[in-house]
Amino acid sequence: MTPVATLQHDTAVAGAGLASAPGLDRILRIVGADLERVNRVVVDRMQSPVALIPELAGHIIAAGGKRLRPVLTLSSARLCGYEGDRHVELAACVEFIHTATLLHDDVVDESGLRRGVPTANALWDNKASILVGDFLFSRAFEIMVADGSLKVLRTLSAASATIAEGEVHQLATTNDLSTTEEEYLEVISAKTAKLFEAAAQVGAIVADRPDTAERSLAAFGAHIGMAFQLIDDVLDYSAHQATLGKAVGDDFREGKITLPVILAYRRGAPAEKDFWRRALEDQRIEDGDLDRAIDLMRRHGALTETIERARHYASSAMRSLDGFPRTPIREALGDLVAFAVERPY
Amino acid sequence: MTPVATLQHDTAVAGAGLASAPGLDRILRIVGADLERVNRVVVDRMQSPVALIPELAGHIIAAGGKRLRPVLTLSSARLCGYEGDRHVELAACVEFIHTATLLHDDVVDESGLRRGVPTANALWDNKASILVGDFLFSRAFEIMVADGSLKVLRTLSAASATIAEGEVHQLATTNDLSTTEEEYLEVISAKTAKLFEAAAQVGAIVADRPDTAERSLAAFGAHIGMAFQLIDDVLDYSAHQATLGKAVGDDFREGKITLPVILAYRRGAPAEKDFWRRALEDQRIEDGDLDRAIDLMRRHGALTETIERARHYASSAMRSLDGFPRTPIREALGDLVAFAVERPY
Numbered sequence: 001m002t003p004v005a006t007l008q009h010d011t012a013v014a015g016a017g018l019a020s021a022p023g024l025d026r027i028l029r030i031v032g033a034d035l036e037r038v039n040r041v042v043v044d045r046m047q048s049p050v051a052l053i054p055e056l057a058g059h060i061i062a063a064g065g066k067r068l069r070p071v072l073t074l075s076s077a078r079l080c081g082y083e084g085d086r087h088v089e090l091a092a093c094v095e096f097i098h099t100a101t102l103l104h105d106d107v108v109d110e111s112g113l114r115r116g117v118p119t120a121n122a123l124w125d126n127k128a129s130i131l132v133g134d135f136l137f138s139r140a141f142e143i144m145v146a147d148g149s150l151k152v153l154r155t156l157s158a159a160s161a162t163i164a165e166g167e168v169h170q171l172a173t174t175n176d177l178s179t180t181e182e183e184y185l186e187v188i189s190a191k192t193a194k195l196f197e198a199a200a201q202v203g204a205i206v207a208d209r210p211d212t213a214e215r216s217l218a219a220f221g222a223h224i225g226m227a228f229q230l231i232d233d234v235l236d237y238s239a240h241q242a243t244l245g246k247a248v249g250d251d252f253r254e255g256k257i258t259l260p261v262i263l264a265y266r267r268g269a270p271a272e273k274d275f276w277r278r279a280l281e282d283q284r285i286e287d288g289d290l291d292r293a294i295d296l297m298r299r300h301g302a303l304t305e306t307i308e309r310a311r312h313y314a315s316s317a318m319r320s321l322d323g324f325p326r327t328p329i330r331e332a333l334g335d336l337v338a339f340a341v342e343r344p345y
Numbered sequence: 346m347t348p349v350a351t352l353q354h355d356t357a358v359a360g361a362g363l364a365s366a367p368g369l370d371r372i373l374r375i376v377g378a379d380l381e382r383v384n385r386v387v388v389d390r391m392q393s394p395v396a397l398i399p400e401l402a403g404h405i406i407a408a409g410g411k412r413l414r415p416v417l418t419l420s421s422a423r424l425c426g427y428e429g430d431r432h433v434e435l436a437a438c439v440e441f442i443h444t445a446t447l448l449h450d451d452v453v454d455e456s457g458l459r460r461g462v463p464t465a466n467a468l469w470d471n472k473a474s475i476l477v478g479d480f481l482f483s484r485a486f487e488i489m490v491a492d493g494s495l496k497v498l499r500t501l502s503a504a505s506a507t508i509a510e511g512e513v514h515q516l517a518t519t520n521d522l523s524t525t526e527e528e529y530l531e532v533i534s535a536k537t538a539k540l541f542e543a544a545a546q547v548g549a550i551v552a553d554r555p556d557t558a559e560r561s562l563a564a565f566g567a568h569i570g571m572a573f574q575l576i577d578d579v580l581d582y583s584a585h586q587a588t589l590g591k592a593v594g595d596d597f598r599e600g601k602i603t604l605p606v607i608l609a610y611r612r613g614a615p616a617e618k619d620f621w622r623r624a625l626e627d628q629r630i631e632d633g634d635l636d637r638a639i640d641l642m643r644r645h646g647a648l649t650e651t652i653e654r655a656r657h658y659a660s661s662a663m664r665s666l667d668g669f670p671r672t673p674i675r676e677a678l679g680d681l682v683a684f685a686v687e688r689p690y
Binding site for chain 1: 393394395396397398446449452453471472473475476477479480482483484486487489490493495498499502503505506508509510512513514516517
């Protein structure tokens with residue numbers, strides 16, 4: 001297991017997740033130093049006398065996520081002209097909520113691989129992942145309470161309840177091809193976009209900006225979150241494992257009903273519908289089924305149309321920033337939106 | 346699955362858990378009406394458009410726990426002369442944190458039975474239990490934020506982190522007979538006593554009592570929590586399944602290192618130590634092993650000595666109330682302490 005010393009080193013460079021991403025150099029020039037501070041707070045606040053906690057939490061955090069959500073909090077605060085320190089602790093808190101969700105997700109999805117490395121539930125076990133997730137989630141609330149803003153607490157506790165609601169909703173739609181496009185959008189809005197929304201909103205709250213600025217940044221976060229998840233659902237049927245860092249076809253094997261599936265199923269001939277039902281509802285998956293699924297999606301334009309929807313949300317995200325002056329940070333947020341849609345992983 | 350209408354009925358009578366307990370009529374005469382209001386808040390606040398949430402949450406809540414923790418919050422507030430309404434919502438919040446912990450515990454322990462009925466993870470699955478637990482936990486924080494007291498938030502978020510820490514610590518000591526008595530006490534203090542402590546403390550906080558009263562009630566809660574868990578660990582080797590409502594020997598089969606085990610192992614002859622190692626460390630359990638374990642515990646006085654420790658904590662709990670006037674509610678809290686130690690389930 002990973003000793004804490006290694007962890008701290010790994011985590012210090014974990015910002016590489018974003019640093020190595022194409023086109024994000026402008027935003028990192030602006031919030032990179034803050035992000036380093038966030039990484040230090042994360043390492044510091046996941047410590048516990050119970051050694052398994054920093055070992056397991058350090059594993060998932062050091063695996064180097066893209067840190068998109070804390071970057072949203074940091075850049076949103078900057079866009080609002082905030083010059084204090086509260087955004088750093090709160091960005092770490094947002095990352096903790098996200099990490100707790102990931103730990104529980106990997107247990108629920110029975111995943112073995114995330115970001116190219118074995119998941120915590122695969123290395124330790126489901127039990128440890130569940131309980132360390134609970135710890136990180138509680139720790140997130142302790143950080144918020146220490147910050148002391150009831151408005152931040154209200155925003156992030158409501159977001160957390162919505163995320164859990166979205167995850168349960170997704171569970172209820174799994175293996176169910178009667179799931180509508182509208183339901184799918186509700187699921188991803190709750191399970192993914194809500195935390196992006198709250199992350200951006202918190203930046204405006206610490207800057208004490210008027211309600212209109214706060215609402216604009218919340219909308220910005222929500223739209224970029226929708227775009228991000230739509231692309232995630234496309235990548236599960238198209239990315240190479242090496243770049244995505246998770247196994248392509250996970251959603252397919254788990255019977256998740258994502259937009260590419262909904263569109264391909266709706267447009268499919270009766271024999272194709274039978275195929276989708278056997279694979280996703282009855283979960284009888286045979287050799288070559290994933291390739292056939294990808295082929296059907298391509299033939300019916302399901303992947304390109306999902307990407308189109310993502311671009312639509314990306315445009316809405318950009319328009320949400322119209323009321324802010326055209327500063328370097330606003331331009332750089334445009335890069336972040338482009339990355340959410342164009343990223344190869 | 347349970348329709349909401351049935352749920353509400355079941356939950357309305359769920360206070361029966363305590364109402365039917367011997368010797369608790371005095372405390373129920375005082376806080377019974379408040380407890381009914383808590384039950385209504387619980388049912389109301391577990392609602393969600395995602396039907397699986399109230400179905401699953403309702404199952405565990407309607408199963409009729411003893412509601413000891415919310416009763417502690419309610420009676421603590423009354424002992425402090427509180428006459429407002431905040432204690433009702435906060436008692437429901439304490440019960441939500443407890444229920445979320447139970448849902449995750451049952452997944453971690455792979456339990457099939459709790460309070461005499463099948464567990465949620467047995468009826469639905471682990472996935473739903475994990476995610477609905479997360480929802481209830483988030484909802485608990487939403488209730489606290491609506492209450493608006495940072496002091497309450499600080500107390501309960503710190504308690505939540507400590508509980509998770511204690512659960513991970515317990516996981517790390519499982520199957521490890523080198524676990525010391527001191528470590529065991531740390532584990533139960535964190536995983537169980539901390540929420541009893543916070544539950545009682547919150548009652549003093551809403552009543553806005555001086556620090557000494559708050560500290561006394563926190564100590565009262567912590568001590569009754571220790572006594573409660575010690576007895577729980579004895580009952581797992583002695584109660585009849587019909588009264589305990591869970592399978593006797595669960596701790597034994599899971600390899601949990603509780604005080605009765607630590608004492609019997611320490612006092613055992615070499616052949617007995619081999620037995621304990623095979624059963625609890627190597628987890629090779631044979632027919633008749635549970636009976637042998639119980640026999641060894643009895644022979645070495647491990648169960649009676651654990652009960653003695655529980656009585657010691659019970660006395661400390663009573664002494665914590667010395668500074669309060671001898672009102673009916675203070676007398677009734679004595680019944681609650683007696684129940685924690687003398688209860689048959």
